[in-house]
Amino acid sequence: MRTCLDCIPCFFKQALEAARIAGADDATQRRILNEVARVLPDFRLEASPPEMARIIYRIVRDVTGVEDPYRxxxxxxxxxxxxxxxxxxxxxxxxxxxxxxxxxxxxxxxxxxxxxxxxxxxxxxxxxxxxxxxxxxxxxxxxxxxxxxxxxxxxxxxxxxxxxxxxxxxxxxxxxxxxxxxxxxxxxxxxxxxxxxxxxxxxxxxxxxxxxxxxxxxxxxxxxxxxxxxxxxxxxxxxxxxxxxxxxxxxxxxxxxxxxxxxxxxxxxxxxxxxxxxxxxxxxxxxxxxxxxxxxxxxx
Amino acid sequence: MRTCLDCIPCFFKQALEAARIAGADDATQRRILNEVARVLPDFRLEASPPEMARIIYRIVRDVTGVEDPYRxxxxxxxxxxxxxxxxxxxxxxxxxxxxxxxxxxxxxxxxxxxxxxxxxxxxxxxxxxxxxxxxxxxxxxxxxxxxxxxxxxxxxxxxxxxxxxxxxxxxxxxxxxxxxxxxxxxxxxxxxxxxxxxxxxxxxxxxxxxxxxxxxxxxxxxxxxxxxxxxxxxxxxxxxxxxxxxxxxxxxxxxxxxxxxxxxxxxxxxxxxxxxxxxxxxxxxxxxxxxxxxxxxxxx
Incomplete structure (x- = not known):
């Protein structure tokens, strides 16, 4: 299933939620959202939404240093x-x-x-x-x-x-x-x-x-x-x-x-x-x- | 009132909605979302949400050429x-x-x-x-x-x-x-x-x-x-x-x-x-x- 344009606002919502669950402060949450915005234009909509989700959760891990925020x-x-x-x-x-x-x-x-x-x-x-x-x-x-x-x-x-x-x-x-x-x-x-x-x-x-x-x-x-x-x-x-x-x-x-x-x-x-x-x-x-x-x- | 991080997913939602109301096709909708993603990191959260909304609706106008999508x-x-x-x-x-x-x-x-x-x-x-x-x-x-x-x-x-x-x-x-x-x-x-x-x-x-x-x-x-x-x-x-x-x-x-x-x-x-x-x-x-x-x- 390909990604729908309606998934894009949702990607930012998911990134923010994950950042908060990882315990990121406001400035770090913002950095994560900016990083998602930076990679977004390169994301092909032919790919399925979890491919973008995977990129997003990697950003959250990399920026916060929390390996498993949902543990x-x-x-x-x-x-x-x-x-x-x-x-x-x-x-x-x-x-x-x-x-x-x-x-x-x-x-x-x-x-x-x-x-x-x-x-x-x-x-x-x-x-x-x-x-x-x-x-x-x-x-x-x-x-x-x-x-x-x-x-x-x-x-x-x-x-x-x-x-x-x-x-x-x-x-x-x-x-x-x-x-x-x-x-x-x-x-x-x-x-x-x-x-x-x-x-x-x-x-x-x-x-x-x-x-x-x-x-x-x-x-x-x-x-x-x-x-x-x-x-x-x-x-x-x-x-x-x-x-x-x-x-x-x-x-x-x-x-x-x-x-x-x-x-x-x-x-x-x-x-x-x-x-x-x-x-x-x-x-x-x-x-x-x-x-x-x-x-x-x-x-x- | 300053902009909240929770407003950011909503900005993309608004951009998508406005793009559709302006009659943009899928590719143009995507271009608009990418442009919002491009300007997002420069947006100061100290500003109020309508300041970003103004930027978003300008992007929609500029990209679609529709002067007043909500007419x-x-x-x-x-x-x-x-x-x-x-x-x-x-x-x-x-x-x-x-x-x-x-x-x-x-x-x-x-x-x-x-x-x-x-x-x-x-x-x-x-x-x-x-x-x-x-x-x-x-x-x-x-x-x-x-x-x-x-x-x-x-x-x-x-x-x-x-x-x-x-x-x-x-x-x-x-x-x-x-x-x-x-x-x-x-x-x-x-x-x-x-x-x-x-x-x-x-x-x-x-x-x-x-x-x-x-x-x-x-x-x-x-x-x-x-x-x-x-x-x-x-x-x-x-x-x-x-x-x-x-x-x-x-x-x-x-x-x-x-x-x-x-x-x-x-x-x-x-x-x-x-x-x-x-x-x-x-x-x-x-x-x-x-x-x-x-x-x-x-x-x-």
């Missing part, structure tokens, strides 16, 4: 999500259709962002997503929630690569991966994390803290991009990506960077921003399970 | 507001306290922005602002709604300068000015407009279209700033500003540029943006009648 936030998210793990399991196992509920919970976990203030917000979001009303809407607009294709691909795949997103959210991913393993104990599951700090995305440590190693082999993408920019990923990761029978991609960053990729991918995400909602053709806030096939891409 | 929008706003003029008069004259209602209506007119979609929005906003509940809140938080000081200043002043804001909104200003003249027929009223296009701010033509000349002498600020940047105003305007017994300033742009001025000013505005609400100490959406005195400024 505390990520640890808080992990602790918070682990604290509701038992509750998530209960919700999943009470559902008539456990796989469906597990998928919905995994997508709901996408709201564990550093913006989320309290457990109440998350519980409310989960309730909203799982409500009968919203399930009916998803059933009616099933092109945005291709659960049957997902089930079918699961049943046929041997190796499944799951591209993680934020720290904390990984606990919700685990709830889904556990259900997949319960139904298909013979599957080989691989969970990918970022190699170096990328906003609040899960690193190896976060994935392990969230217990994902109990259900999957954890690998690094080899990159610090907040998404999956294949040319920047390690060769070993690229090989896994190419050879996996099924790829499940989580969150906006992975969607933005892989929406045009030449292999089938299941994108699970909450459409949080208007540019992405517009690209998909859905509304902001929608729960998306999008089956990207190669044929489809050629139609674009 | 159609302004004319639509004028027509729309004139269409509800009789209704506004009825509302004002039914109120127990006509001056109070007139002031509230004038402030409500501040939502006639190019963002407003339909008359329903405006009617809803008027109802909200005039509701008993909101009046009680204003009464309790009277430091943000200094109506008694306003009445007292009106009774004592001979020459009153009223600094206009958006096109269309001028009809709402007229409703207030008519009430002032009804209560004090001997006052000399002066209504100031921008000299050249400044976003959707009223120019001389707009003020005349809205009939403000029936209640006030209309003068130009001599500037194209979307606010009142005194050093850029004509000498004759500066003289009027200095010598007026009372200055009534409308909208955010005038507030941002005059909040530290060394003379008393009554600021009438809707606090539409978080930076301004934060500066004032109120909430976004609040109806503000702020009496700025010189002593107060020295305390800051």
């Amino acid at each position: 505390n936030i990520k640890e808080r998210s992990n602790r918070y999500a682990l604290g509701i793990y038992d509750e998530l399991i209960r919700i999943r196992d009470q559902g008539k259709d456990r796989m469906r509920t597990a998928v919905e919970l995994a997508i709901a976990g996408n709201i564990i962002d550093y913006g989320v203030k309290n457990t109440l917000d998350v519980r409310r979001e989960i309730e909203k997503i799982l409500s009968e009303e919203n399930r009916i809407i998803r059933h009616e607009e099933s092109r945005f929630f291709q659960l049957e294709n997902f089930r079918e691909a699961l049943s046929r795949a041997q190796t499944i690569l799951y591209l993680g997103d934020n720290a904390g959210e990984t606990v919700f991913d685990r709830v889904l991966l556990e259900e997949i393993l319960r139904q298909y104990p013979e599957k080989e599951m691989i969970f990918a994390v970022k190699d170096q700090p990328a906003i609040n995305d899960a690193l190896m440590k976060d994935a392990l803290d969230c217990g994902i190693q109990t259900v999957a082999r954890v690998v690094s993408s080899g990159s610090d991009a907040p998404g999956t920019l294949l040319p920047l990923c390690s060769e070993s990761f690229q090989k896994i990506f190419r050879n996996a029978d099924m790829v499940i991609s989580k969150g906006q960053g992975n969607f933005e960077t892989l929406s045009g990729v030449e292999r089938p991918v299941f994108f699970l995400l909450l459409a949080k921003c208007p540019v992405i909602a517009n690209h998909i053709g859905c509304r902001v806030g929608d729960v998306i399970l999008w089956y990207h096939t190669i044929e489809e891409e050629h139609e674009e | 159609n929008i302004k004319e639509r706003s004028n027509r729309y507001a004139l269409g509800i003029y009789d209704e506004l008069i009825r509302i004002r004259d039914q109120g127990k306290d006509r001056m109070r209602t007139a002031v509230e209506l004038a402030i409500a007119g501040n939502i006639i922005d190019y963002g407003v979609k339909n008359t329903l929005d405006v009617r809803r906003e008027i109802e909200k602002i005039l509701s008993e509940e909101n009046r009680i809140i204003r009464h309790e938080e009277s430091r943000f709604f200094q109506l008694e000081n306003f009445r007292e200043a009106l009774s004592r002043a001979q020459t009153i300068l009223y600094l206009g804001d958006n096109a269309g909104e001028t009809v709402f200003d007229r409703v207030l000015l008519e009430e002032i003249l009804r209560q004090y027929p001997e006052k000399e009223m002066i209504f100031a407009v921008k000299d050249q296009p400044a976003i959707n701010d009223a120019l001389m033509k707009d003020a005349l279209d809205c009939g403000i000349q029936t209640v006030a002498r209309v003068v130009s600020s001599g500037s194209d700033a979307p606010g009142t940047l005194l050093p850029l105003c004509s000498e004759s305007f500066q003289k009027i500003f200095r010598n007026a017994d009372m200055v009534i300033s409308k909208g955010q742009g005038n507030f941002e540029t005059l909040s530290g001025v060394e003379r008393p000013v009554f600021f009438l505005l809707l606090a539409k943006c978080p930076v301004i609400a934060n500066h004032i100490g109120c909430r976004v959406g609040d109806v503000i009648l702020w009496y700025h005195t010189i002593e107060e400024e020295h305390e800051e």
Whole structure:
């Protein structure tokens, strides 16, 4: 997905937010914004937004000297999500259709962002997503929630690569991966994390803290991009990506960077921003399970 | 009021919006954003946001060659507001306290922005602002709604300068000015407009279209700033500003540029943006009648 002009004001917003989270004073925040302004004209809009985000967060790191500004936030998210793990399991196992509920919970976990203030917000979001009303809407607009294709691909795949997103959210991913393993104990599951700090995305440590190693082999993408920019990923990761029978991609960053990729991918995400909602053709806030096939891409 | 770092993302948003309203294609929109990025590092944050806005809208004009991108929008706003003029008069004259209602209506007119979609929005906003509940809140938080000081200043002043804001909104200003003249027929009223296009701010033509000349002498600020940047105003305007017994300033742009001025000013505005609400100490959406005195400024 290419960068939209509307992303440009948002880049400055993200830079300012990251600068503040890194503890920069006013003068340093200004320096960071000026540096973003300096590199902006050279940025090609054909690239996806996370490519610019990666440049921005590098500037923040270089100017502030803080290697991982979101470290505390990520640890808080992990602790918070682990604290509701038992509750998530209960919700999943009470559902008539456990796989469906597990998928919905995994997508709901996408709201564990550093913006989320309290457990109440998350519980409310989960309730909203799982409500009968919203399930009916998803059933009616099933092109945005291709659960049957997902089930079918699961049943046929041997190796499944799951591209993680934020720290904390990984606990919700685990709830889904556990259900997949319960139904298909013979599957080989691989969970990918970022190699170096990328906003609040899960690193190896976060994935392990969230217990994902109990259900999957954890690998690094080899990159610090907040998404999956294949040319920047390690060769070993690229090989896994190419050879996996099924790829499940989580969150906006992975969607933005892989929406045009030449292999089938299941994108699970909450459409949080208007540019992405517009690209998909859905509304902001929608729960998306999008089956990207190669044929489809050629139609674009 | 100095520029906040949070204004910087917003500058790019405004530039993009103005570029689109001027009919620029994607490549031209990008050129405009790049040009804003180029001049940004030289912008001093000690200056007020409208100083940067002025630079941005000049870039839009220079790059697109469109002298007054908001011309159609302004004319639509004028027509729309004139269409509800009789209704506004009825509302004002039914109120127990006509001056109070007139002031509230004038402030409500501040939502006639190019963002407003339909008359329903405006009617809803008027109802909200005039509701008993909101009046009680204003009464309790009277430091943000200094109506008694306003009445007292009106009774004592001979020459009153009223600094206009958006096109269309001028009809709402007229409703207030008519009430002032009804209560004090001997006052000399002066209504100031921008000299050249400044976003959707009223120019001389707009003020005349809205009939403000029936209640006030209309003068130009001599500037194209979307606010009142005194050093850029004509000498004759500066003289009027200095010598007026009372200055009534409308909208955010005038507030941002005059909040530290060394003379008393009554600021009438809707606090539409978080930076301004934060500066004032109120909430976004609040109806503000702020009496700025010189002593107060020295305390800051």
